[in-house]
Structures are given as structure tokens and as C-alpha cells.
Amino acid sequence: MNNTGYHVAPAQGFWLFVLILVPMVIAALWSAHQMDTAGHAITGMNNQVVWGLPHVFAVFLILCASGALNPASLSTVFGRTRYAPIARLSGVFAICLLVGGLVVLVLDLGRPDRLQVAITTYNFRSIFAWNVFGYTGFIVIVGVYLACSMDNAPRGAVKTAGYVAFAWRILLTSGTGAIFGVLVAREGYDAAILVPLFVATSFALGTAIFLIGLVLSFRWNGQVPDPEVLTKLGRLLAIFVLVVLCLVAVQTLTSLYGGRERGVVEFLLFSGGVYPVLFWLGQVGLGSILPLMLLYSRRARGCASILTASVLVMVGGLCQLYVLIIGGQVYPLRIFPGYRSSSSFFDGVVADYAPTLWEVLLGVGGVAMAVLLCLVAMRTLPLLPRALPLKPGTLVRDP
Amino acid sequence: MAAGDTSTLPRRELLGRASALAGLVVSFAPGMRLIDLAAAKPDGEAASAEVRWGMLVDTTRCVSGCDACVNACATEHGLEMTDRPEIDAQWIRKVDLIDEDSGKEISLPVMCQHCEDAPCVAVCPTGASFRREDGIVLVNQHTCIGCRYCMMACPYKARSFIHINLTGQRTHSPRGKGTVESCTFCVHRVDRDREPACVEACTAAGHQALLFGDLSDNEGELAQRLGEVQTQQLRSDLGTNPGVHYHGL
Numbered sequence: 076m077n078n079t080g081y082h083v084a085p086a087q088g089f090w091l092f093v094l095i096l097v098p099m100v101i102a103a104l105w106s107a108h109q110m111d112t113a114g115h116a117i118t119g120m121n122n123q124v125v126w127g128l129p130h131v132f133a134v135f136l137i138l139c140a141s142g143a144l145n146p147a148s149l150s151t152v153f154g155r156t157r158y159a160p161i162a163r164l165s166g167v168f169a170i171c172l173l174v175g176g177l178v179v180l181v182l183d184l185g186r187p188d189r190l191q192v193a194i195t196t197y198n199f200r201s202i203f204a205w206n207v208f209g210y211t212g213f214i215v216i217v218g219v220y221l222a223c224s225m226d227n228a229p230r231g232a233v234k235t236a237g238y239v240a241f242a243w244r245i246l247l248t249s250g251t252g253a254i255f256g257v258l259v260a261r262e263g264y265d266a267a268i269l270v271p272l273f274v275a276t277s278f279a280l281g282t283a284i285f286l287i288g289l290v291l292s293f294r295w296n297g298q299v300p301d302p303e304v305l306t307k308l309g310r311l312l313a314i315f316v317l318v319v320l321c322l323v324a325v326q327t328l329t330s331l332y333g334g335r336e337r338g339v340v341e342f343l344l345f346s347g348g349v350y351p352v353l354f355w356l357g358q359v360g361l362g363s364i365l366p367l368m369l370l371y372s373r374r375a376r377g378c379a380s381i382l383t384a385s386v387l388v389m390v391g392g393l394c395q396l397y398v399l400i401i402g403g404q405v406y407p408l409r410i411f412p413g414y415r416s417s418s419s420f421f422d423g424v425v426a427d428y429a430p431t432l433w434e435v436l437l438g439v440g441g442v443a444m445a446v447l448l449c450l451v452a453m454r455t456l457p458l459l460p461r462a463l464p465l466k467p468g469t470l471v472r473d474p
Numbered sequence: 475m476a477a478g479d480t481s482t483l484p485r486r487e488l489l490g491r492a493s494a495l496a497g498l499v500v501s502f503a504p505g506m507r508l509i510d511l512a513a514a515k516p517d518g519e520a521a522s523a524e525v526r527w528g529m530l531v532d533t534t535r536c537v538s539g540c541d542a543c544v545n546a547c548a549t550e551h552g553l554e555m556t557d558r559p560e561i562d563a564q565w566i567r568k569v570d571l572i573d574e575d576s577g578k579e580i581s582l583p584v585m586c587q588h589c590e591d592a593p594c595v596a597v598c599p600t601g602a603s604f605r606r607e608d609g610i611v612l613v614n615q616h617t618c619i620g621c622r623y624c625m626m627a628c629p630y631k632a633r634s635f636i637h638i639n640l641t642g643q644r645t646h647s648p649r650g651k652g653t654v655e656s657c658t659f660c661v662h663r664v665d666r667d668r669e670p671a672c673v674e675a676c677t678a679a680g681h682q683a684l685l686f687g688d689l690s691d692n693e694g695e696l697a698q699r700l701g702e703v704q705t706q707q708l709r710s711d712l713g714t715n716p717g718v719h720y721h722g723l
Binding site: 111113114115116120121122123125126184185186187189190192193196197198200201202203204207254257258259260261404408410411413414415416417418419420421422426427 | 558559560561562563564567568569570571572573574575580584593595596597598599600601617618619620621622623625626627628629630631633634635636637638639651652653654708709712723
């Protein structure tokens with residue numbers, strides 16, 4: 076293994092993080108056990124809202140995973156050598172985040188004990204089945220990329236693995252977007268633009284979570300990342316946030332103009348109670364406008380601002396996915412156009428959904444598991460580049 | 475007398491054969507039973523693509539407030555209601571409609587539409603949702619992983635996820651916590667040449683709003699009725715070609 080220029084994270088602080096994160100992971104497993112024994116009746120999900128908060132977290136982590144590979148792709152595919160020292164970290168973050176997301180996804184299944192069925196029996200017409208290959212393939216390909224870059228493999232091999240990983244991650248997030256995009260019956264989803272929207276969202280979320288992980292892991296090691304890398308990743312983050320905003324605007328305006336989806340858009344943006352609040356305040360305000368101000372404002376342009384902006388982008392991403400996944404389900408299906416409908420099965424009415432503690436524990440536990448895996452990887456593998464020492468008493472050093 | 479010449483059977487042998495035939499008929503009385511056995515699909519025989527089971531719902535005969543079909547379904551398949559209707563399994567439900575323009579009120583049952591190009595079948599990752607050759611859409615309860623993607627994809631909200639532990643399931647309706655289920659068109663009855671429980675109950679209630687049969691049999695009553703009255707399929711714009719047709723919408 077080529078360790079030149081890299082080191083393993085120190086033991087100092089490691090067990091403290093483990094002590095904090097392991098109980099969160101155990102809580103998630105306990106929650107999943109409760110859901111498995113008592114049934115999903117203990118969650119807020121029902122026959123109207125079948126995918127709840129765990130799915131929001133799972134999709135969030137999967138998008139973060141794909142996007143966390145940005146620095147590795149910048150280095151290998153786009154030849155930006157500045158990012159080469161952090162490419163390993165980028166690959167490891169990507170794998171760990173994906174594993175965290177998949178754990179949540181699997182534990183939220185009605186029959187998680189039938190996982191072997193899911194990975195041995197396929198219906199190749201199903202986008203979901205394609206995604207199973209997408210997820211496992213991503214872990215294998217990024218794993219090969221990491222192995223090549225750590226094992227003194229020929230430069231050509233690293234580059235090839237990097238190119239394949241880049242193509243695969245685009246396919247992965249496209250597939251995740253397509254899970255919703257092909258749902259022709261639901262007006263909140265049925266749109267091809269969800270595919271590029273998910274790709275762009277993964278770029279934004281992944282860059283944001285990588286920036287946070289980068290700064291914190293360097294801080295853990297008493298170092299500071301290359302300020303220029305932080306600045307440039309911050310600028311990239313701003314561009315990705317703008318692209319997401321643009322795509323959301325296009326999707327919204329198209330729906331309003333087209334008419335068919337006008338009802339669901341008006342619901343999500345104006346009349347839907349908590350959903351417009353999460354959209355305007357969470358996704359647009361806190362998750363887009365404020366980070367853009369922090370990233371573009373001359374006064375605020377610094378590491379602390381980049382870090383704050385990254386946290387806000389992640390908050391905005393969670394709001395975005397909540398509005399999309401939950402809001403798209405609570406809005407009633409239009410089975411009888413031209414009629415007002417009512418039934419004992421809640422036809423024609425907005426469904427109720429409030430996540431329970433079990434769902435929160437499972438979702439947050441998935442994030443904790445991803446972070447825990449990252450820490451274990453950094454503690455056991457030479458992933459951290461030797462960098463500038465940190466000034467005492469500071470979180471990060473402004474560029 | 476030539477061997478095998480029955481026209482000249484001795485009287486004793488003729489009486490013996492006649493009484494044996496009579497006994498056979500009596501033992502299977504009433505005569506319907508004989509027809510049943512002849513038409514029922516033997517166990518192990520695959521469903522035939524020459525048949526496409528379907529239904530006509532005549533909303534002009536469906537009575538608002540009548541739940542005979544819903545109750546019959548619940549009894550047939552052991553569907554029990556809880557104090558949380560949002561998580562109860564409903565394979566068939568009565569929907570009340572009001573025309574937004576004319577104010578006309580319509581009542582009709584909605585169940586799995588047994589689509590030819592079923593979205594639930596297309597999206598199911600394990601193939602647990604499947605369509606038999608005869609058009610009946612089912613869920614293999616042994617390979618359903620409970621991902622609920624089929625429920626997201628169904629345009630008719632026809633599927634239910636089992637949120638609680640179940641007991642006392644019927645042998646002909648395998649059900650269990652953590653899996654998805656929906657109307658089976660009472661496949662266990664159809665394979666024995668009987669009508670679905672909802673159809674039988676509607677007829678017994680005197681409404682005859684439900685007609686079940688083979689859509690591909692041009693001489694059959696269902697196909698004949700479909701040729702006589704104006705019908706439509708729910709969300710026909712989606713191109714799923716449901717097996718359930720509605721008259722009076």
C-alpha cells in the first residue's frame with residue numbers, strides 16, 4: 076500500500092465519537108426490530124403514505140453518497156490535481172454514506188428478513204431492481220478505485236476506475252430519480268426532469284457533506300485543508316445549489332403551465348400546510364438563498380461561511396426530499412377526473428402523516444452509521460493527506 | 475348374438491347398466507356438481523392465456539350505502555377492521571362520486587383493476603407482483619419484501635400494506651404482516667368455476683351491479699354486455715388496459 080503523503084487518523088477522540096455514535100446505531104437497530112415485530116403500525120406510515128421519514132433519510136444519504144465522490148471525479152476525470160490528495164477521502168465517504176442509506180432502506184422494508192430474495196430474485200422491468208445493481212455496483216467500483224489509488228496501481232488503472240465510477244454515479248442518481256419519475260399515476264412525481272434534478276441535488280448535497288466531513292476530519296487530526304480547495308469546492312457548491320433551484324423552478328412552472336399537475340403544485344407551494352413552509356423556508360430560504368448569500372458575499376467568504384453554507388444546504392436537501400417524497404403521497408390520487416370523490420379508504424382527501432420516534436431513530440441512525448463507518452475507515456486506512464497544521468483554538472483557517 | 479352388440483343385451487345386464495348410471499347421477503346430485511367438476515381448473519394446471527377474466531361494474535345499479543360487496547370480500551378473505559382505518563387492508567371499497575359540473579352522484583366499488591400492463595407488476599423489484607396468463611394480478615406472498623413500490627405505482631390505490639400481526643388467515647388467502655396485498659378476483663373461486671364473492675353478494679342483494687366473466691369470450695355474457703352498453707376504464711389515459719370496466723361514469 077502506498078502510504079506516502081497519507082496517514083491514519085489518531086486514536087485521540089476516536090473512542091469518544093464511537094461512544095456517541097454506537098448508541099445511535101443501536102437505537103436504529105432497536106427501532107427496526109420494533110417495526111419488524113409489531114409491524115409498521117408503530118410508525119406514522121399508512122396505506123396512503125407508504126414511504127415515510129426513513130425513505131427521506133435513505134434517499135438523502137444515497138444522494139449524498141453519489142455527490143461525495145465529486146472531489147475524486149474532479150481529480151481523476153477532470154484532471155484537477157488539486158483534489159488528488161482528498162480523492163481517497165472522497166471515495167470512502169461515498170461508500171460509507173451509501174451503506175448508511177441502504178441500511179435504512181433495508182430496515183424499513185416490511186420483510187427485511189427477505190433481503191436474500193431482493194438480491195437473488197430480479198424483475199428487470201423494475202427501476203428498483205436496476206437500483207439494487209446500481210448500489211452494489213457503486214460500492215464495488217469505488218472500492219476498486221480506492222484500491223487502485225492506494226496500492227500503487229498504474230496511473231491508467233486509477234484513471235479507468237475513476238472514469239467508470241464517475242459514469243456509474245451519474246447512472247446511480249439517475250436511477251434514484253427515475254424511481255419517482257416513472258410513477259405516472261402520481262402527479263407529484265411523474266416528470267422526466269426528476270432525473271436531472273436528482274443528479275444536481277446529489278452534486279449539491281454531496282459537495283456540502285464532503286466539505287463538512289473534510290473540515291471536521293482534518294480538525295480531528297489537528298490539521299487544516301488546503302484553503303484553495305475549500306474555496307473552490309464552496310464555489311462549486313454555490314453553482315450546484317443554483318442549478319437545483321433552476322431545475323425546481325422549471326419543474327414547478329412547467330407543472331403550473333401544463334395544468335394537469337397544477338393542483339399538486341399549488342398544494343405543495345401554497346395551500347398544503349407544513350409542505351409550503353418546508354419548501355419556501357427550508358428548501359428555498361435556508362437551503363438555497365442563505366447558502367448562496369454566504370458563498371457569494373465577499374464579507375462572508377471564509378471557511379466558517381462555507382461550513383455554515385454546507386450545513387444549510389443539507390438542511391435544505393432534507394426539506395426538499397420531505398416535500399417531494401411525503402408531499403407527493405399525501406396529495407390525493409386523481410382516479411376520477413371531473414368528480415369529487417370520498418370513501419372509507421380516504422379517496423379524494425389529503426392524507427395525514429406525522430413521523431413517529433421510531434422513524435426518526437431509524438433515519439438518524441443511518442446517518443450515524445455512515446459517520447461511524449467513515450471514522451473507522453479513517454482510523455484504519457491511510458486516507459488523510461498530510462496537510463498544514465491548525466492554529467490552536469480555531470476550527471478552520473480562513474483562506 | 476354378436477359380441478358388443480348392445481342392441482340385443484340381455485334384460486338383466488341392461489337393467490344393471492341402467493341402474494349403475496342412475497346411481498352415478500344420484501350420487502352427484504344436484505346436477506350442477508357435475509358441471510362444476512367438468513369446468514374447474516385441475517390443481518397444478520397453469521392458467522390459460524385464452525381467457526382474460528374481467529368485470530363490468532354497472533354504476534347505474536350500484537346503490538349508495540350498500541356495502542354487500544365490501545362485506546363479502548372481508549368475510550371471504552378474513553379482512554378485519556381495526557380502530558385505525560388508515561392502516562386497514564381494503565381490497566374493495568365503495569367510492570362516492572359527485573360530478574363537479576352536473577352534481578350527479580354516483581356510487582361504485584373500486585378494487586384491483588387487474589390491468590393488462592399493470593404498473594405494480596412492472597415496478598416490483600422481485601417479481602412478487604405478477605399477472606397470470608388469464609389476466610388476474612396477484613402478489614406472491616412468499617417473495618414480497620414489503621418495499622411498497624407497487625403501492626406507489628398503482629393508479630387506483632388498490633393495494634394495502636399489512637401494518638400489524640395477523641391471526642386466523644384463510645387457507646385460500648395467504649396474508650401476513652409486512653407484505654402487500656390486493657383483490658385476487660377470488661382466484662380460488664374462479665379456478666373452481668365460481669364467481670368472486672363480491673359479485674355473488676351483489677347479485678344476492680338484488681342489485682346485479684357486478685358482472686364477472688371472460689373478456690375474450692365473444693359469446694359470453696360479459697363480452698355481450700360490453701358490446702351493448704357504453705363503458706370506460708379508470709384512468710384509461712395511462713394505457714394500463716384494466717380488466718374492470720365501468721358503465722355509467
